[in-house]
Amino acid sequence: xxxxxxxxxxxxxxxxxxxxxxxxxxxxxxxxxxxxxxxxxxxxxxxxxxxxxxxxxxxxxxxxxxxxxxxxxxxxxxxxxxxxxxxxxxxxxxxxxxxxxxxxxxxxxxxxxxxxxxxxxxxxxxxxxxxxxxxxxxxxxxxxxxxxxxxxxxxxxxxxxxxxxxxxxxxxxxxxxxxxxxxxxxxxxxxxxxxxxxxxxxxxxxxxxxxxxxxxxxxxxxxxxxxxxxxxxxxxxxxxxxxxxxxxxxxxxxxxxxxxxxxxxxxxxxxxxxxxxxxxxxxxxxxxxxxxxxxxxxxxxxxxx
Ligand SMILES: [Ca+2]
Ligand SMILES: [Ca+2]
Ligand SMILES: [Ca+2]
Numbered sequence: 159x160x161x162x163x164x165x166x167x168x169x170x171x172x173x174x175x176x177x178x179x180x181x182x183x184x185x186x187x188x189x190x191x192x193x194x195x196x197x198x199x200x201x202x203x204x205x206x207x208x209x210x211x212x213x214x215x216x217x218x219x220x221x222x223x224x225x226x227x228x229x230x231x232x233x234x235x236x237x238x239x240x241x242x243x244x245x246x247x248x249x250x251x252x253x254x255x256x257x258x259x260x261x262x263x264x265x266x267x268x269x270x271x272x273x274x275x276x277x278x279x280x281x282x283x284x285x286x287x288x289x290x291x292x293x294x295x296x297x298x299x300x301x302x303x304x305x306x307x308x309x310x311x312x313x314x315x316x317x318x319x320x321x322x323x324x325x326x327x328x329x330x331x332x333x334x335x336x337x338x339x340x341x342x343x344x345x346x347x348x349x350x351x352x353x354x355x356x357x358x359x360x361x362x363x364x365x366x367x368x369x370x371x372x373x374x375x376x377x378x379x380x381x382x383x384x385x386x387x388x389x390x391x392x393x394x395x396x397x398x399x400x401x402x403x404x405x406x407x408x409x410x411x412x413x414x415x416x417x418x419x420x421x422x423x424x425x426x427x428x429x430x431x432x433x434x435x436x437x438x439x440x441x442x443x444x445x446x447x448x449x450x451x452x453x454x455x456x457x458x459x460x461x462x463x
Contacts, residue, residue, distance in 0.1 A: 198254065199293075200253060203274070203290045222311060226462065227253070228459035269337060275290060283299060309335075314332065328351045354373040363438075370444075371393060380401075380409075405425075406425040418437075422437050429454065433452075
């Protein structure tokens with residue numbers, strides 16, 4: 159399935175791809191090409207368990223349905239599958255390795271079908287995009303100037319997911335996705351974003367179909383920035399969500415975890431427990447009360463995404 163959709167999207171298969179497929183068909187090994195130093199790996203997203211729930215919910219597509227991922231200090235990636243009602247379940251085997259030197263992990267949907275196709279990371283100042291099941295690909299240099307880089311879905315209003323980046327002066331920049339991992343030039347969104355210690359978002363929370371972002375300030379107040387769909391001014395003025403969010407050392411969104419079409423928020427406390435805040439589709443009260451979805455050990459991940 160993945161190969162045919164890739165073919166449809168580009169209209170043509172590269173010679174390398176044809177060669178790879180041919181090699182696979184005749185059962186030869188490609189081990190000879192793997193003689194270089196080991197590169198980071200990430201598994202494809204085709205999984206048997208829960209696949210029907212994934213695809214049904216993804217069709218709605220205003221809030222993507224993705225695995226929640228964690229990368230630990232050994233560079234190993236574990237995936238957690240949404241299994242209904244907001245619960246998550248770790249896959250039996252690790253889904254990636256070799257990610258010791260990357261940061262700012264963020265999933266992204268390239269074709270607007272409501273599920274991520276790969277992920278962005280920053281490695282020694284280089285932005286890379288790694289298709290799930292593929293190898294890291296260089297996208298651009300100079301990304302060391304940013305202290306926060308993530309994709310909050312298609313904040314620019316197009317089909318592909320876009321990328322937000324905050325520089326050390328607190329200016330937030332918008333890069334629009336071309337649908338193949340590459341990005342446009344950057345657009346200045348606004349300043350003052352260094353007021354926040356956490357920024358998260360992956361799809362629509364407010365109920366208008368446009369992806370939103372939440373940000374936590376130093377006093378523990380969480381703020382909602384409603385998406386506008388305009389790539390030059392992608393967010394409306396902030397509105398206050400609530401206080402007390404300094405309890406958490408990580409606040410992230412992987413999209414919709416309970417298959418209701420609204421993006422949810424996940425927060426990790428100091429004891430390593432994981433909490434789910436379900437999106438309500440309402441800008442005034444965007445989230446329900448929290449539910450514990452992970453009892454302990456989540457502080458073993460250096461990043462969640
Ligand atoms: Ca996709
Ligand atoms: Ca919205
Ligand atoms: Ca949800």
